[in-house]
Amino acid sequence: MDMPLTITTVMRxxxxxxxDREVVSATSEQDVQRASYSDVFRRARKLxxxxxxxxxxxxxxxxxxxxxxQQHLELYYGVICGGYVLHTINPRLFDDQVAYIINHADDxxxxxxxxxxxxxxxxxxxxNNVKGIVVIEPDDDLPENLFTNVxxxxxxxxxxxxxxxxxxxxxxxxxxxxxTSGTTGNPKGVLYSHRSLLLHTxxxxxxxxxxxxxNDVILPLVPMFHxxxxxxxFRAPLVGARIVFPNRYMGNPQVVSKLIAQESVTxxxxxPTIWQWLLDHLDQTGGNLKTLRKAVVGGAATPLSLFERxxxxxxxxxxxxxxxxxxxxxxxxxxPGPDFDSMNEADRKQYPLKQGRPIxxxxxxxxxxxxxxxxxxxxxxxxxxxKGPTVCESYFGGTEAETGVDANGWFTTGDVATIDPDGTxxxxxxxxxxxxxxxxxxxxxxxxxxAMTHPAIAEAAVISAAHDKWTERPLLIAVKKPDQxxxxxxxxxxxxxxxxxxxxxxxxxxxEQLPYTATGKISKLSLREQYGDYLIMGxxx
Ligand code: AMP
Numbered sequence: 001m002d003m004p005l006t007i008t009t010v011m012r013x014x015x016x017x018x019x020d021r022e023v024v025s026a027t028s029e030q031d032v033q034r035a036s037y038s039d040v041f042r043r044a045r046k047l048x049x050x051x052x053x054x055x056x057x058x059x060x061x062x063x064x065x066x067x068x069x070q071q072h073l074e075l076y077y078g079v080i081c082g083g084y085v086l087h088t089i090n091p092r093l094f095d096d097q098v099a100y101i102i103n104h105a106d107d108x109x110x111x112x113x114x115x116x117x118x119x120x121x122x123x124x125x126x127x128n129n130v131k132g133i134v135v136i137e138p139d140d141d142l143p144e145n146l147f148t149n150v151x152x153x154x155x156x157x158x159x160x161x162x163x164x165x166x167x168x169x170x171x172x173x174x175x176x177x178x179x180t181s182g183t184t185g186n187p188k189g190v191l192y193s194h195r196s197l198l199l200h201t202x203x204x205x206x207x208x209x210x211x212x213x214x215n216d217v218i219l220p221l222v223p224m225f226h227x228x229x230x231x232x233x234f235r236a237p238l239v240g241a242r243i244v245f246p247n248r249y250m251g252n253p254q255v256v257s258k259l260i261a262q263e264s265v266t267x268x269x270x271x272p273t274i275w276q277w278l279l280d281h282l283d284q285t286g287g288n289l290k291t292l293r294k295a296v297v298g299g300a301a302t303p304l305s306l307f308e309r310x311x312x313x314x315x316x317x318x319x320x321x322x323x324x325x326x327x328x329x330x331x332x333x334x335x336p337g338p339d340f341d342s343m344n345e346a347d348r349k350q351y352p353l354k355q356g357r358p359i360x361x362x363x364x365x366x367x368x369x370x371x372x373x374x375x376x377x378x379x380x381x382x383x384x385x386x387k388g389p390t391v392c393e394s395y396f397g398g399t400e401a402e403t404g405v406d407a408n409g410w411f412t413t414g415d416v417a418t419i420d421p422d423g424t425x426x427x428x429x430x431x432x433x434x435x436x437x438x439x440x441x442x443x444x445x446x447x448x449x450x451a452m453t454h455p456a457i458a459e460a461a462v463i464s465a466a467h468d469k470w471t472e473r474p475l476l477i478a479v480k481k482p483d484q485x486x487x488x489x490x491x492x493x494x495x496x497x498x499x500x501x502x503x504x505x506x507x508x509x510x511x512e513q514l515p516y517t518a519t520g521k522i523s524k525l526s527l528r529e530q531y532g533d534y535l536i537m538g539x540x541x
Contacts, residue, residue, distance in 0.1 A: 014041070023243050109134060205239055261287075269295070271298070321355070458479045461478075466535065475534055
């Protein structure tokens with residue numbers, strides 16, 4: 001039958017077969033609020049009716065500045081299934097970037113958590129097209145004077161019918177958008193169609209990818225504004241898993257560990273830093289992760305020690321995933337196959353560091369600088385390119401040149417990787433972080449991984465620093481663990497025998513902490529700005 005592949009079908013399926021499954025949201029550091037998927041979708045209907053009453057037109061961008069909670073899930077479905085475009089904004093970007101994004105997307109209404117009222121007060125003079133704001137759970141008085149139209153979320157919903165006829169939507173129509181912040185120029189908008197998000201949801205849910213099911217309790221420790229919390233707001237209702245939202249406490253390990261234990265969480269996803277904080281907290285408090293069946297890490301390179309700590313100290317399998325805003329989230333997941341047991345010990349140990357095999361529908365290749373395809377031999381590194389129904393075709397309102405998709409449909413990811421004969425990918429760098437020393441590539445990620453196997457090192461970043469003779473050389477910037485001492489020489493000697501000698505960083509800078517981006521990744525751009533000339537300024541010797 002000719003039925004469009006829309007996100008509305010996820011909602012219908014969940015409502016018919018998993019309506020009683022629970023949606024839990026932290027409301028404070030101590031308390032949670034409970035609802036069922038049926039409750040959520042009932043309120044999503046009210047929201048759709050409210051959006052119509054506000055005069056929203058099909059395709060209008062409805063933006064959110066909100067944490068991970070039930071109301072945000074209601075917005076996901078009320079906006080998307082109502083035929084509007086849900087624009088989830090990252091509030092941690094610079095003010096000017098947030099203002100740019102709201103104006104560029106031409107957002108009509110902003111649904112915001114009360115924490116973001118001060119942000120909007122600062123941005124207000126730059127926002128001319130926004131019709132009004134809706135504050136989710138205002139903490140005291142509504143900021144009435146901020147915009148002509150200011151509503152409280154509950155008041156907006158309370159007058160509405162919880163029945164509606166959802167519109168019949170074209171599966172190729174846009175339904176959600178996220179901006180990705182490049183290192184140069186303005187952030188770029190990625191639009192998702194119903195079809196791309198549905199196909200991504202199905203592909204990632206397969207057993208040998210993520211294998212989520214009815215018995216899972218899912219904890220998204222990535223913000224709902226970072227690539228739709230990696231698709232979990234669609235995957236959980238599709239398979240009927242319970243979902244536990246940490247609200248604004250994602251980076252608060254006390255709250256997170258309590259939620260995991262209290263709600264018997266079986267599955268969680270996050271970036272390396274957040275997982276690290278959680279394990280550090282559990283180490284200190286003697287806590288455990290007994291209910292957790294699987295954890296996924298992605299978004300940035302992950303040190304081997306994190307996989308080992310999860311497995312050896314907490315009995316949890318930590319799986320690596322690689323993805324991008326432009327890919328609806330996941331591109332690969334590293335699930336061991338039948339060959340794993342017959343691998344030699346060294347390969348088995350290093351295996352978690354790979355990003356894994358592509359999800360269904362995603363084609364991959366690596367190329368040299370002249371766009372010639374390179375072999376899948378697990379050794380040759382090249383520019384990673386992808387194509388498939390979950391890949392962004394062009395940026396919202398962008399010029400042709402910005403698109404990144406070539407005439408044959410290949411999207412340049414900006415990552416550099418090797419590919420094994422079975423399609424397993426290992427990312428060795430971002431193109432812009434590459435170190436090209438004397439014309440040869442050095443993998444900063446491999447150097448960081450080795451540096452972090454040193455027992456005295458907590459965090460490490462390797463950047464390309466300008467060099468008189470070799471043009472570029474690796475420079476290691478490291479954070480020591482508390483109470484640990486180590487000299488530069490000893491840390492550099494740690495690389496002996498582990499890598500080709502000429503890969504050894506030229507120098508080490510110890511710092512108290514590394515700079516992070518708005519999505520929790522180490523900001524190599526800031527490090528390059530600060531230390532890029534370190535080796536030629538004489539300070540590096
Ligand atoms: P974003 O669109 O903000 O999620 O950023 C996507 C980029 O994050 C990718 O192009 C990679 O450079 C990086 N990334 C994502 N997952 C991983 C991973 N597992 N290992 C290394 N880098 C990653």
